[in-house]
Amino acid sequence: MKKLGAVVLAILVLGGLGYYIALLQMSDVDESLYSIDLDKVRTLSSSIEGPLPTRVNTEAPVGIEFPGAAVITGWSWAPHQLPIYAYQVVYADGHVMIDAAMSKDQAAIGGGAAFFDDDSYARLMSALSSANQIVFTHEHYDHVGGAVAHPDAIALLDRVRLTDLQLAYPEKWGDVHYPDGALEDYEPLSYDGMMALAPGIVLIEAAGHTPGSQIVYVRRNDGQEYFFIGDVAWNYAGIDQVRTRPNLVSYGFLGEDRARTHAQVAELKQLEAANPEIAIIVGHDAPRTASQIAAGVLGDQFE
Numbered sequence: 027m028k029k030l031g032a033v034v035l036a037i038l039v040l041g042g043l044g045y046y047i048a049l050l051q052m053s054d055v056d057e058s059l060y061s062i063d064l065d066k067v068r069t070l071s072s073s074i075e076g077p078l079p080t081r082v083n084t085e086a087p088v089g090i091e092f093p094g095a096a097v098i099t100g101w102s103w104a105p106h107q108l109p110i111y112a113y114q115v116v117y118a119d120g121h122v123m124i125d126a127a128m129s130k131d132q133a134a135i136g137g138g139a140a141f142f143d144d145d146s147y148a149r150l151m152s153a154l155s156s157a158n159q160i161v162f163t164h165e166h167y168d169h170v171g172g173a174v175a176h177p178d179a180i181a182l183l184d185r186v187r188l189t190d191l192q193l194a195y196p197e198k199w200g201d202v203h204y205p206d207g208a209l210e211d212y213e214p215l216s217y218d219g220m221m222a223l224a225p226g227i228v229l230i231e232a233a234g235h236t237p238g239s240q241i242v243y244v245r246r247n248d249g250q251e252y253f254f255i256g257d258v259a260w261n262y263a264g265i266d267q268v269r270t271r272p273n274l275v276s277y278g279f280l281g282e283d284r285a286r287t288h289a290q291v292a293e294l295k296q297l298e299a300a301n302p303e304i305a306i307i308v309g310h311d312a313p314r315t316a317s318q319i320a321a322g323v324l325g326d327q328f329e
């Protein structure tokens with residue numbers, strides 16, 4: 027009996043340790059792994075001449091659901107909805123799209139959509155059709171999918187601005203891909219650290235969640251600044267509490283550089299503390315996005 031008790035105890039301890047490592051463990055942050063030179067970003071944002079954008083719109087035509095425990099290390103198992111946002115940066119003479127969400131069929135790859143709005147998806151397709159440029163926070167299919175599923179996907183490629191790193195690891199795209207040969211003559215963006223994309227828009231290297239992850243900085247003509255961080259964190263709590271996704275999700279499912287995403291949320295936390303006027307826009311956070319819409323930082327419909 028004593029032996030059995032010891033075995034049961036050992037199983038419980040090992041099981042508990044496994045659970046702790048998989049879902050609860052946070053290591054110390056190594057801040058040397060990532061930094062953003064905000065002065066340099068601001069300087070670059072005015073390096074391309076032209077009027078600055080006047081407003082930024084967002085919609086999430088589709089959403090998925092994960093247990094909270096998968097979203098942020100230490101969260102409860104309660105179901106947590108992740109809307110898939112895309113963004114439209116509007117200029118007087120056109121617009122730039124940041125991310126393209128995904129179609130209903132593509133949502134099925136990851137277990138199906140928690141919600142899908144046909145009208146919103148139609149507005150997304152039309153905003154992609156008329157975009158001057160389409161850029162992506164990273165190469166996961168819930169961000170590039172809408173561009174690939176677009177009825178004129180191949181014609182759109184002359185305005186799609188994928189980076190070399192976003193194309194370098196096709197496995198990161200999941201099961202969503204352009205048709206064979208479609209990218210044969212495609213010239214991806216290639217930059218070291220950061221690059222200006224358009225008046226008021228700067229791309230900032232942020233490899234970690236994926237090799238091709240980047241943060242998109244936007245400055246509006248009234249001075250409002252934005253950091254579109256994509257999936258550096260799925261929820262703002264990741265930045266606020268300087269926490270990443272749990273080991274199980276980060277290493278087990280996503281193959282992330284978790285130490286670097288940890289350094290990124292720490293850097294964003296510091297950057298926001300020093301510059302509270304900058305709007306940090308998180309890829310899948312419904313309450314935060316709703317409050318940013320209510321505050322007039324974001325418009326709630328593509329035009």
Ligand SMILES: [Zn+2]
Nearest residue numbers: 166168257309
């Ligand atoms: Zn995502």
